Amino acid sequence: MTDRAFVPIRIAVLTVSDTRTTADDKSGNTLVARIEDAGHLVADRMILPDERAQIADQLRKWCADDAVDVVISTGGTGLTGRDVTVEAHRDVYEKEIDAFGTVFTIVSMQKIGTSAVQSRATGGVANGTYLFALPGSPGACKDAWDEILVKQLDYRHMPCNFVEIMPRLDEHQRRK
Template sequence: MSRIDESKEFIPVRIAVLTVSDTRELAEDRSGDVLVGRLQEAGHTLVARSIVRDERTDIAAQLRAWVADPEVDVVISTGGTGLTGRDVTVEAHRDVYEKEIEAFGTVFTHVSMAKIGTSAVQSRATGGVAGGTYLFALPGSPGACKDAWDEILKWQLDYRHRPCNFVEIMPRLDEHLRRK
């Protein structure tokens, strides 16, 4: 449910989109295209986009590079969240997380149940935080990317969303690193 406080000003966030695939190139990256279109339509800024193979170390390396980049506030990856042997995106994300946002996967499953029924159990969508950057791993289908954006991320990445949102706590995500 959207509860936008129109008295507050929208704050765009800087988002990087990562597609995990052994076979896709940018020209065929429909899921990445969905995310880019939706984040730009919402008023956010696409700061980077990349495709990496389904290799845990490669995925984690790209995530760490974007976490270290002060121009990236949020990373959204698509692909590699399933159950097959090549699906290692979730493990790569967890290699990078300082804190996992456990409820993200739960809420995504809830949203998916309404769309695809019990097949939602096969998704391992996840979210977390590292170095003051939000990281989200979504399934590789365009439909799953639409659902995650439209039902969760669109609202949580909008500073005006009430009662709370991810943007309002961004300045405090890395406060533990600044403590003396």
């Protein structure tokens, strides 16, 4: 860490599930608790079914909302027929953060061994907003937050972090 001041960011949490409710959304609760413990703000929270168009529409709404800097979804990243979160995210991305999935796999390998190969966690950027799709288990959410996101979403983290380049994410859309 450096002597930089902490910069709280606004994070929306999306749980993708055909069966979860707010009463039993352990993964969403895990993310909300960690976001708040880190000093960030939960800008919005929602549960949606595994429907690609519906997920992509909500991601686009949040990307258009100046009150949301980051979207983290949980669920729907596996290999079954109903797992469409990754496809919905990619429908929205302008740029994919390829290394996010790779680093998540490395972190997961240390915890669950070769079962990590079944995750399709992904990250990207759209309209100046970061988007991350995590698996639907609380353990995977803990691993992604504790090992990757808590650091990359902290302006004080060196040598670099996602927060410091946020003002430049949409520079291609500005007039010269």
